[in-house]
Amino acid sequence: DGGITQSPKYLFRKEGQNVTLSCEQNLNHDAMYWYRQDPGQGLRLIYYSQIVNDFQKGDIAEGYSVSREKKESFPLTVTSAQKNPTAFYLCASSRRRGYEQYFGPGTRLTVT
Amino acid sequence: ELKVEQNPLFLSMQEGKNYTIYCNYSTTSDRLYWYRQDPGKSLESLFVLLSNGAVKQEGRLMASLDTKARLSTLHITAAVHDLSATYFCAVDLNQFYFGTGTSLTVIP
Numbered sequence: 001d002g003g004i005t006q007s008p009k010y011l012f013r014k015e016g017q018n019v020t021l022s023c024e025q026n027l028n029h030d031a032m033y034w035y036r037q038d039p040g041q042g043l044r045l046i047y048y049s050q051i052v053n054d055f056q057k058g059d060i061a062e063g064y065s066v067s068r069e070k071k072e073s074f075p076l077t078v079t080s081a082q083k084n085p086t087a088f089y090l091c092a093s094s095r096r097r098g099y100e101q102y103f104g105p106g107t108r109l110t111v112t
Numbered sequence: 113e114l115k116v117e118q119n120p121l122f123l124s125m126q127e128g129k130n131y132t133i134y135c136n137y138s139t140t141s142d143r144l145y146w147y148r149q150d151p152g153k154s155l156e157s158l159f160v161l162l163s164n165g166a167v168k169q170e171g172r173l174m175a176s177l178d179t180k181a182r183l184s185t186l187h188i189t190a191a192v193h194d195l196s197a198t199y200f201c202a203v204d205l206n207q208f209y210f211g212t213g214t215s216l217t218v219i220p
Contacts, residue, residue, distance in 0.1 A: 033208075040213075042116075042200060042213055043155075058207065059113075090155065098143070098206075101208060102157065103155040103156075106153070
């Protein structure tokens with residue numbers, strides 16, 4: 001079955017710690033994306049990658065970092081510089097940029 | 113920056129009734145997507161609208177796109193409880209810009 005997996009589903013961290021969220025896809029898609037969703041709001045783009053070893057900042061990249069060493073994987077690190085990291089994080093992929101995006105199940109991060 | 117506004121933000125409707133959700137956006141684009149999100153879940157793709165005048169239908173849902181008016185509509189016909197969810201539109205302008213969502217509750 002082709003799809004997007006994210007792990008873990010729930011993540012709890014103490015303030016000041018970096019945390020890495022996993023995103024893997026087996027759809028052979030070139031483009032991958034990270035979004036953040038806060039309660040009662042739409043999705044906001046954090047980072048995207050169109051190809052391996054290349055990525056671009058989205059609208060709210062401050063306090064986050066990513067890597068794209070493999071086509072299938074696009075991990076997101078939430079650093080201690082992110083002032084309000086508690087949110088629902090969604091990873092997506094598309095055949096190429098500008099095509100329909102498919103979403104993973106999400107990771108709910110709580111930082112206390 | 114592209115602004116995407118949905119209305120209403122909250123919608124409570126009785127089973128069997130019809131209603132329309134509106135998605136307005138501020139900059140010209142001819143690519144618009146509708147997604148559904150159940151509580152605590154991810155987004156599920158509903159419709160892909162890629163040109164002016166595009167109309168897509170699936171079951172009790174029908175989506176349309178008017179690029180000149182910068183408006184997309186999601187029409188619900190004879191609502192059933194299973195349609196209760198949050199619906200998002202997303203406009204593609206080099207990146208996806210999402211609306212704030214419309215939370216739909218269908219009451220038996």
